[in-house]
Amino acid sequence: MNTVRKFRAPNRLSMLVRADGGVMAKDALAAADAALEPLRAESLAVLDAALAEIESRFGKSAAATRAAGVYQDLYTLALRIIDVSGFLPGSCVDQAAISFCALVDNCAEADAWRWDAVDVHINALRLLRTADLGPDQRRAVIEGLNKVSQRGSKASEGL
Amino acid sequence: MREPLHASTRINLEKVELLLVDDSVPSLNLLAQVLVGFGVTNLTRADSAKAAQTLLRERTFDLVISATNMAGVDGYELVKWLRRGALEANRYLAVILVSGHTPPSHVFKARDAGANFTIAKPITPKIVLERILWAAKEDRQFIECATYLGPDRRFKNDGPPPGAKGRRREDPPQALRPPGAQAQGGADPEKVKP
Numbered sequence: 001m002n003t004v005r006k007f008r009a010p011n012r013l014s015m016l017v018r019a020d021g022g023v024m025a026k027d028a029l030a031a032a033d034a035a036l037e038p039l040r041a042e043s044l045a046v047l048d049a050a051l052a053e054i055e056s057r058f059g060k061s062a063a064a065t066r067a068a069g070v071y072q073d074l075y076t077l078a079l080r081i082i083d084v085s086g087f088l089p090g091s092c093v094d095q096a097a098i099s100f101c102a103l104v105d106n107c108a109e110a111d112a113w114r115w116d117a118v119d120v121h122i123n124a125l126r127l128l129r130t131a132d133l134g135p136d137q138r139r140a141v142i143e144g145l146n147k148v149s150q151r152g153s154k155a156s157e158g159l
Numbered sequence: 160m161r162e163p164l165h166a167s168t169r170i171n172l173e174k175v176e177l178l179l180v181d182d183s184v185p186s187l188n189l190l191a192q193v194l195v196g197f198g199v200t201n202l203t204r205a206d207s208a209k210a211a212q213t214l215l216r217e218r219t220f221d222l223v224i225s226a227t228n229m230a231g232v233d234g235y236e237l238v239k240w241l242r243r244g245a246l247e248a249n250r251y252l253a254v255i256l257v258s259g260h261t262p263p264s265h266v267f268k269a270r271d272a273g274a275n276f277t278i279a280k281p282i283t284p285k286i287v288l289e290r291i292l293w294a295a296k297e298d299r300q301f302i303e304c305a306t307y308l309g310p311d312r313r314f315k316n317d318g319p320p321p322g323a324k325g326r327r328r329e330d331p332p333q334a335l336r337p338p339g340a341q342a343q344g345g346a347d348p349e350k351v352k353p
Contacts, residue, residue, distance in 0.1 A: 002304055002305050002306075003304065003305075004302065004303070004304045005302070005303040005304070006300045006301070006302055006303075006311075007300060007301050007303070008300055008301070009251030009300075009301045010251060011251075011253065011295070011297055012221045012252065013175060013221045013252070013253045013291075013294055013295045014296065014297070016171065016172070016174050016175050016221055017170055017171055017172065017175070017291075017292070017295040018171070018295075019171045019173075019174065020171070021171050021173065022169050022170050022171025022172070022173065022198065023169070023170065023171075023197075023198055024167055024168065024169055024170075025164055025166055025167070025168040025169075025170060025292075026166035026167070028170060028196065028197045028198060029196075029284050029285055029288060031196040031197070031198070032192070032193045032196030032197055032284035032287075032288070033284060034196065035192040035193065035195055035196035036189065036192050036193060036196070036284070038192075039188060039189060039192060042185070043185060043189065046185045075260075076228075076230075078260075079183070079228050079259040079260060080183060080185065082259040082281055083183050083185055083186035083189070083280055083281065084185050084186070084189065084281070085281045086189070086280075086281030086282060086283060094280075094281050097259075098259070098260050101259065101260035101262075102260065102262075105260075105262040105263075105264075109264070
């Protein structure tokens with residue numbers, strides 16, 4: 001028989017957070033924003049480097065060699081873009097990278113690359129990063145990417 | 160429904176021993192900067208789950224914020240281990256996971272890891288602070304059974320629909336429905352005879 005125990009665990013965080021002193025949330029948020037600012041240029045450089053590495057290892061220019069690529073490597077590069085894309089609010093770069101992760105995960109599950117879909121994601125990421133697009137256009141790009149990344153997946157087949 | 164963050168809410172993170180875990184250096188740096196901005200002074204960084212496990216065996220922390228997608232031991236496995244294998248004083252501490260992408264194959268693993276909350280990347284200071292406050296105000300009981308140890312995975316107290324698998328003795332006999340809504344499926348197995 002599976003015994004289930006329910007109990008109240010001590011929450012040290014609760015006591016510490018309520019201690020006298022501290023700051024108001026609005027001030028904490030302002031200080032965090034200010035603390036992030038010095039990392040902006042460095043983070044965008046990380047994003048651009050990840051995108052460049054994706055293109056050089058998994059893009060059309062690597063057509064002759066990319067089939068030997070490792071799913072996890074591309075997945076990790078797309079994750080790196082998500083990590084730092086908070087510096088591009090409203091750009092939808094983060095959503096494109098999330099769709100890319102979903103695509104690579106589906107490819108890994110099926111153990112088969114879908115290069116047309118990979119190329120579409122790379123082009124879309126480059127476009128969202130560099131082009132002057134309106135919010136509707138960016139949303140349309142993401143909707144298209146999500147359809148592409150989910151095509152053929154178990155989720156899209158209702159499994 | 161958890162309380163949204165109010166501008167005037169006071170928070171003191173000065174004495175909180177916080178362990179931050181991520182194998183992505185840019186991500187680790189961003190989160191660390193946010194936390195320093197919040198006034199965290201006792202911040203320990205670990206660049207892998209293995210390094211975090213070593214620290215959690217040796218030192219007491221008050222909050223862990225960990226990435227999920229990490230090479231080797233991932234964030235879900237780290238939390239699952241923490242709840243049973245860490246220093247006794249660390250087993251029930253608040254844990255917030257930060258995830259860039261959750262593959263469908265990991266959804267159950269995520270649910271069953273035993274973390275308090277999950278944040279989606281890219282992180283924003285507002286969401287991070289809100290989740291820390293939620294973790295500080297955590298009122299869910301801990302559940303321990305053969306397959307799970309962590310905060311109750313239910314955020315509401317309705318329970319599954321009457322007749323469905325997984326209902327508990329203390330679940331309300333009628334699931335909380337909008338006024339006037341009809342029960343589905345005719346006979347209600349939970350209905351008490353007069």
